[in-house]
Structure formats: structure tokens, C-alpha cells
Amino acid sequence: MIKKRKEQESPLAVEEWGWKYHHLGVPTTKSFPGERYIPHLKIYVSGFETSPFGIEWMRFEDNSPVSELVRTVPHIAFEVDDLEKTLEQGSFKILSDPQSPSEGVRAAMIEHNGAPVELLEFEKTGKNKE
Numbered sequence: 001m002i003k004k005r006k007e008q009e010s011p012l013a014v015e016e017w018g019w020k021y022h023h024l025g026v027p028t029t030k031s032f033p034g035e036r037y038i039p040h041l042k043i044y045v046s047g048f049e050t051s052p053f054g055i056e057w058m059r060f061e062d063n064s065p066v067s068e069l070v071r072t073v074p075h076i077a078f079e080v081d082d083l084e085k086t087l088e089q090g091s092f093k094i095l096s097d098p099q100s101p102s103e104g105v106r107a108a109m110i111e112h113n114g115a116p117v118e119l120l121e122f123e124k125t126g127k128n129k130e
Contacts (some may be wrong), residue, residue: 017086019078022120026074034056041066041099050088067095070109070116077118083108120128 005011013019032046042064048056057124060071078087083098095109096114104123109116 003042007113019080019119021054022077022079023048023051023056024074024076025056025058025070025104025118027071028057028059029032030057031059035059041101042070068112069095069111073114073116075109075116075118077107077120079120079122083119083121 003012014021017111022107026056031044032100035044035046036051037044043063043066044059046057046059047072048054056069060066064071086107087094087098087110090110093111095111096107098108101107104125106121106123108119110119111117
């Protein structure tokens with residue numbers, strides 16, 4: 001049985017699983033100033049560095065290997081401590097296996113009720129290292 005939450009309660013992913021909100025990815029066809037190109041994903045991203053809310057615009061090339069769902073529906077992204085463990089423990093529909101979109105970052109996309117959700121694991125360095 002799925003526990004229903006009250007309006008003032010945080011989502012289960014935050015409250016019990018310990019995931020941390022990272023960003024909201026919004027697909028677009030519009031070009032934005034300062035776009036950064038990710039060649040292996042054939043995607044342009046912008047806005048994350050300056051958005052106080054973590055909104056990231058994503059513009060895809062026609063032949064991008066990214067899932068059609070991610071290319072057309074906004075996604076929410078969460079930081080997790082251990083990407084593989086998170087994927088193993090959940091009964092998630094995996095849209096993309098773990099990969100590295102940029103240095104020090106590993107990511108996977110899952111689907112929940114028709115919505116894409118990105119899971120991110122950041123390389124632990126310096127004082128963040130365990």
C-alpha cells in the first residue's frame with residue numbers, strides 16, 4: 001500500500017530516501033545565451049549556473065541519443081549518494097543506464113508514472129570524500 005502524504009510533508013524521495021533536489025530540466029527548442037554543448041548527448045544546456053531555482057534549459061539535436069520522454073517532458077533531478085545502490089534498491093523503470101554527462105558526475109534517468117526523473121551522483125573530493 002502506498003502511503004499518502006499530507007500537503008506539508010516532503011516527498012518520500014526526500015523525506016525517507018534522503019535524495020536532495022538538484023534541478024529541473026526543461027526541454028526547449030529555443031537557443032539561450034551561454035549554452036554549453038555536451039557532444040556525446042548531442043544536447044545544449046543553459047541556465048543552471050544562474051537560476052536561483054536550479055532551472056536548466058535543454059535543447060536537443062535531432063539525432064540526440066537521449067530518450068524521447070526526456071526530450072519532450074520536463075524532468076526533476078535529485079542528488080543521491082550511491083547511484084548503483086539507488087537503482088538496485090528501487091523498482092524503477094530505467095530510461096538510461098548510469099553514464100557521465102560531465103566530469104565528476106554520473107547520472108541515470110528513470111521513469112515514474114510517465115515522468116522522467118534524473119538521479120545524479122557527484123564524485124566526492126577533498127573534504128566531501130568519505
